[in-house]
Amino acid sequence: EALADLAEDLLLPAISMTDGPLELYREPQETREFEKTLDQYLGVLKRLHEQGLMTLGYVDKPGSSLIGQLLELVELSDQDLEAYSHRQRKFAGVNDVSLLSDLLVNPGDRSAIFAIHSETSQRFKGDLALHFFYLNVGTPGKTHLARVEIPAWVACDHDLVGVLQAVLTEQTCIMGSRPYPYILHRAHEVAVVTLPEHQHVEEMIVAEFDRRGISVDEKSNKQYHKDLDRTKTRYQG
Structure with missing residues (x-):
């Protein structure tokens, strides 16, 4: 629309x-x-x-x-x-x-x-x-x-x-x-959700679930560390 x-x-x-x-x-x-x-x-x-x-x-x-x-x-x-x-x-x-x-x-x-x-x-x-x-x-x-x-x-x-x-x-x-098509490529670039944005939305959803008394499973340790790696620069020795 x-x-x-x-x-x-x-x-x-x-x-x-x-x-x-x-x-x-x-x-x-x-x-x-x-x-x-x-x-x-x-x-x-x-x-x-x-x-x-x-x-x-x-x-x-x-x-x-x-x-x-x-x-x-x-x-x-x-x-x-x-x-x-x-x-x-x-x-x-x-x-x-x-x-x-x-x-x-x-x-x-x-x-x-x-x-x-x-x-x-x-x-x-x-x-x-x-x-x-x-x-x-x-x-x-x-x-x-x-x-x-x-x-x-x-x-x-x-x-x-x-x-x-x-x-x-x-x-x-x-x-x-x-x-x-370049214009579609640019649209994807503009629409990309960064990890901090994704985490912020996720936190809002979890908070709303918590407010309503709905249990939400925690991330696995594997997923936690995968997400953490995306937010930091790997040390090059």
């Missing part, structure tokens, strides 16, 4: 990046809370669309086999399709990176754009329907494929996809031989 508020004053074109998929991860036992969070999330994505802020999810080391599963379905007859089970996969163990590494060989090469089909993605409808493509953000002779997730309103606009492709290629080049 803070991002959507900020986007009101941005000059377009502008891009927001998420480290990871756009689709939310769901814990099976958290159905009610998940539905509430998902509704809020969809509301934010809708606002970003109305404001024209391009949104993407960047998956740095994808291990999924979304395209492989699609190829399996293409081979099936209508009758076999009804009986299809992920447990009987023909291309099990072959992920998308393996399929595309020899095709997207040049830095900046991308795959076609595919729609995402899953239980959760069905809630992303219309202009917010989730899509993805693979992009080679590596260097000449060293392919590195990332999966980029985008909503339908971006996926359907060839010019916007081109902008995303160019920006991601430029951003990842900044990081040299370990390609990763």
Whole structure:
């Protein structure tokens, strides 16, 4: 919501990046809370669309086999399709990176754009329907494929996809031989919680538990000394 508020004053074109998929991860036992969070999330994505802020999810080391599963379905007859089970996969163990590494060989090469089909993605409808493509953000002779997730309103606009492709290629080049969007790297640096900050928060939580009469186990000696080592400089003899 803070991002959507900020986007009101941005000059377009502008891009927001998420480290990871756009689709939310769901814990099976958290159905009610998940539905509430998902509704809020969809509301934010809708606002970003109305404001024209391009949104993407960047998956740095994808291990999924979304395209492989699609190829399996293409081979099936209508009758076999009804009986299809992920447990009987023909291309099990072959992920998308393996399929595309020899095709997207040049830095900046991308795959076609595919729609995402899953239980959760069905809630992303219309202009917010989730899509993805693979992009080679590596260097000449060293392919590195990332999966980029985008909503339908971006996926359907060839010019916007081109902008995303160019920006991601430029951003990842900044990081040299370990390609990763520089802006996401900086976000991680800014968001890092130092050990003293972590300990302060932990002490506040323990104090609140103590106030409520809830017993909290002490750290193991091993963990105590590990934490202590992080706060002091090792003597070099």
